[in-house]
Amino acid sequence: MNFENITFEIKYKTGIIKINRPDKLNALNHKTLVELKTIFTSIKDDDNIDVMVITGTGEKAFVAGADISELNKCDGETGEKFALEGQEVFNLIENLGKPVIAAVNGFALGGGCELALACHIRLASTNAKFSQPEVNLGIIPGYGGTQRLTRIINTGRAAELILTGDMIDAAEAYRIGLVSKIYNPDELMNKAVELADKIGSKGQDAVRMALKAIIAAGEMHRADGLKYEARLFGNCCGTEDFKEGTKAFLEKRKPEFKK
Numbered sequence: 001m002n003f004e005n006i007t008f009e010i011k012y013k014t015g016i017i018k019i020n021r022p023d024k025l026n027a028l029n030h031k032t033l034v035e036l037k038t039i040f041t042s043i044k045d046d047d048n049i050d051v052m053v054i055t056g057t058g059e060k061a062f063v064a065g066a067d068i069s070e071l072n073k074c075d076g077e078t079g080e081k082f083a084l085e086g087q088e089v090f091n092l093i094e095n096l097g098k099p100v101i102a103a104v105n106g107f108a109l110g111g112g113c114e115l116a117l118a119c120h121i122r123l124a125s126t127n128a129k130f131s132q133p134e135v136n137l138g139i140i141p142g143y144g145g146t147q148r149l150t151r152i153i154n155t156g157r158a159a160e161l162i163l164t165g166d167m168i169d170a171a172e173a174y175r176i177g178l179v180s181k182i183y184n185p186d187e188l189m190n191k192a193v194e195l196a197d198k199i200g201s202k203g204q205d206a207v208r209m210a211l212k213a214i215i216a217a218g219e220m221h222r223a224d225g226l227k228y229e230a231r232l233f234g235n236c237c238g239t240e241d242f243k244e245g246t247k248a249f250l251e252k253r254k255p256e257f258k259k
C-alpha cells in the first residue's frame with residue numbers, strides 16, 4: 001500500500017502508524033483520513049498484528065487538528081459530513097478489536113486530541129500539549145471530543161477544556177488522567193513499542209475480550225455491562241489460552257500462548 005500522508009511499518013507484531021505531514025504539523029486533511037481508514041481497515045483482521053501504535057512525524061506535533069484550510073470551506077450541511085467522516089475513522093480505531101496506543105509527541109489539538117482519545121492508551125512526551133481549541137474557530141469538537149473527553153476525564157474538566165479552548169501540558173494531562181505515562185521525547189516511541197510488546201505477549205483472545213468489555217463500560221448500563229463481562233469471561237474460559245495459562249500456573253512455568 002502506498003500512502004502520501006501516513007507511514008506504516010510492522011515491528012514484530014506491533015503496527016506503527018505515523019501521521020506524516022510535518023510541515024502542516026500533521027493536520028488531518030481528507031486524504032489523511034482516507035489513508036487512516038484504509039490502513040486501519042486492513043489491519044483489523046490481520047493476525048500478524050496484535051497491537052497498534054500511532055504517533056506523529058517530527059518533534060513538534062502529534063496532530064495539530066483537522067486541516068483548517070479544508071474545514072474553512074464547510075457550510076451548515078457539509079460541516080456535518082466533515083464531522084461524520086472523522087468520526088467514522090475514529091470509531092474504527094476505537095473498535096479495531098485490538099489495542100491502539102497513542103504516542104503523543106507534541107501538539108495534540110482539536111482532531112489530534114480526539115485521535116488520541118479514540119485510542120485505548122495514551123502515552124505522552126514531556127513536550128506534549130493538549131487542547132480542544134475549536135471554540136476559538138467558532139465550532140465545537142466534531143470528531144468525538146465532546147463524547148470521549150467527558151468519559152475519559154470528568155465532565156467538569158472536559159467542559160472547562162472544551163469551553164475555554166485552553167491548552168494543557170503533559171504534566172497536567174497526566175494529573176487529570178488524560179495520559180497514563182510521560183516520557184522524554186527521545187524515549188517515547190521505544191516505551192510505546194515496549195508496552196505494545198508487553199500486551200502482545202499475553203493471550204490475545206483475553207486481550208481482545210478485555211478490550212471489548214472496557215469499551216462497553218463507556219456505552220452500556222452497568223447491569224448490562226456486568227452481564228456482558230460475564231459472557232466474555234465465559235468465552236475466555238473456552239479458549240486454548242485459558243487452558244494453557246491456568247495449567248502453566250499450576251505447573252509453575254511460564255505460559256506459552258498461541259501465536
Ligand code: COA
Nearest residue numbers: 023024025027064065066067068069107109110111133134
Ligand atoms: N490545519 C491546517 N494547517 C495547520 C494546522 C491545522 N490545524 N495547524 C498548523 N498548521 C500549519 C500552519 O498553517 C503552518 O503552515 P504554513 O507553514 O504553510 O503557514 C504550519 O502548520 C506550521 O504551523 P505554525 O502555526 O506556523 O506553527 P506555530 O509553532 O507558530 O504554532 C500551533 C503551532 C499548533 C499553536 C498553531 O499551528 C495552531 O494554533 N494550529 C491550529 C490548531 C487548531 O486550532 N486546531 C484545531 C483545528 S479544528
